């Protein structure tokens with residue numbers, strides 16, 4: 001039953017995303033990624049993106065395997081949506097790429113409580129903020145000791 005429900009939600013989003021024929025039904029406006037193509041075919045990502053990132057998380061967090069192809073940071077780096085001032089919007093903004101369908105499909109994800117929802121070129125997101133300040137403290141201490 002759960003499976004059927006999931007397929008129905010996915011189907012309706014995919015259908016609405018790929019057609020503008022539903023004049024009266026508001027369909028999600030999905031911002032385009034900032035490149036020629038996604039890390040997997042678009043159709044595949046529409047339906048299975050969560051499998052890729054959750055798998056990537058397990059590979060990294062539990063097995064220590066860190067590859068770039070399905071990296072969460074890369075998703076955010078390429079799927080940036082800018083506001084009128086040219087600043088990348090974060091997950092609190094309805095225009096954020098990940099919200100474009102989720103708001104519509106009433107999907108809630110907690111990922112951005114820790115992960116950055118805007119591009120992080122060099123700096124890490126909040127997931128690392130705690131440990132980074134520790135590293136800085138330690139570095140400052142050892143500098144003082146010299």
Ligand code: HEC
Nearest residue numbers: 030032033035036037038039042045046049070074075078
């Ligand atoms: C290098 C740039 C790039 C990266 C990295 C990237 N994408 Fe994409 N993504 C794209 C492009 C371009 C499209 C196609 C948009 C289109 O065809 O309108 C796309 C399409 C998608 C779609 C379907 C959107 C739609 O229009 O239905 C989803 C969902 C998606 N990506 C999620 C992800 C996730 C999750 C990640 C990280 C694992 C990721 N992408 C990484 C560029 C990227």
Ligand code: HEC
Nearest residue numbers: 006009010013030046050075097098100101102105107109
């Ligand atoms: C093309 C529309 C679309 C886009 C764009 C999109 N999602 Fe989704 N996402 C969905 C749908 C629909 C579901 C619900 C599927 C289901 O019911 O299992 C979902 C589910 C998820 C889930 C699983 C949630 C759960 O509780 O099981 C995660 C994680 C997720 N998306 C992450 C992302 C991230 C991160 C982005 C932005 C990089 C993103 N999605 C962009 C349509 C989209």
Ligand code: HEC
Nearest residue numbers: 053054056057060061070071072073109110111113114127
């Ligand atoms: C409680 C904080 C927290 C939450 C919530 C959380 N993560 Fe993470 N995540 C981490 C930490 C810490 C790491 C390991 C450090 C790193 O690699 O950035 C990590 C690593 C990852 C990685 C591997 C590294 C990368 O950038 O690809 C992925 C993928 C990932 N998480 C996806 C998710 C997704 C998808 C969600 C939401 C369904 C989520 N995380 C929710 C803290 C969190």
